[in-house]
Amino acid sequence: MDGSTTTLSLAIGARVKQERQSRGWTLDQLAEAAGVSRRMIINVEQGAANPSIGTLLRISDALGVGLPALVEAPRPKPVKITRSGEGAALWTSRQGGLGILVAGTESPDVVELWDWTLGPGDRHGSEAHAPGTKELLQVQSGTVTVDAGDQLVTLEVGDALTFPGDVAHSYANLGTAAARFILAVFEPGVGSGHRQDSTRGQSS
Structure with a gap:
């Protein structure tokens, strides 16, 4: 993975872990809810994996947050701006x-x-x-x-x-x-x- 991909993977991993822990879920519970392996959840949370869009969708759906919430930092303002190159x-x-x-x-x-x-x-x-x-x-x-x-x-x-x-x-x-x-x-x-x-x- 290149630098930008690694940064994104780490950010996604941190958000997945945060959402999982806020629900009091174990790794196994999230894996079962998402229909993916426990190892995949671990790899995603550690930023060690470059999961497919399908896998990210399964995880975000299981957490009930939607895919966009996993790939962007929480922002309190109602207006969200994504500048060119920031997607x-x-x-x-x-x-x-x-x-x-x-x-x-x-x-x-x-x-x-x-x-x-x-x-x-x-x-x-x-x-x-x-x-x-x-x-x-x-x-x-x-x-x-x-x-x-x-x-x-x-x-x-x-x-x-x-x-x-x-x-x-x-x-x-x-x-x-x-x-x-x-x-x-x-x-x-x-x-x-x-x-x-x-x-x-x-x-x-």
Whole structure:
């Protein structure tokens, strides 16, 4: 992990540990609630792991705080500003792909705003999120192919798409140039317990 990734991992680890301890949970209790191994929780809390977005979602859902709360320091002010370059890079690829969480709201109804870049040939797959999750995206450059449920849609610059995030889905760049899109994710009722019935995988 490079310096910025290490710093982010340590910050996420500290926040996970803080949230877990504030609930009086053991490592085993969080691991069971999140559906991940005890070793993964330990590695995340120590900043020794570079977990997938899917794993972070499982942990944040189990804690009932939402993903944005894990990657940014608590701020008392109602207006939150994320300057250019300050977003949390939670996914990278060898082709130059980058998934940056640039803003988000607190639970229970969490909205995440992402800035995604897919290098040529990149594909990011995501398991089905919690029931009721919605995703909206707009292509800023290049071409993006979205596979959601049983629909495969190719989007050009300026095209937008809304689809349910509670089905398995993926974003791919089948072109020869980099593609970029803005993604908003709405997750209702984080921490309400409805996620116990969802079946999320750990890959992302």
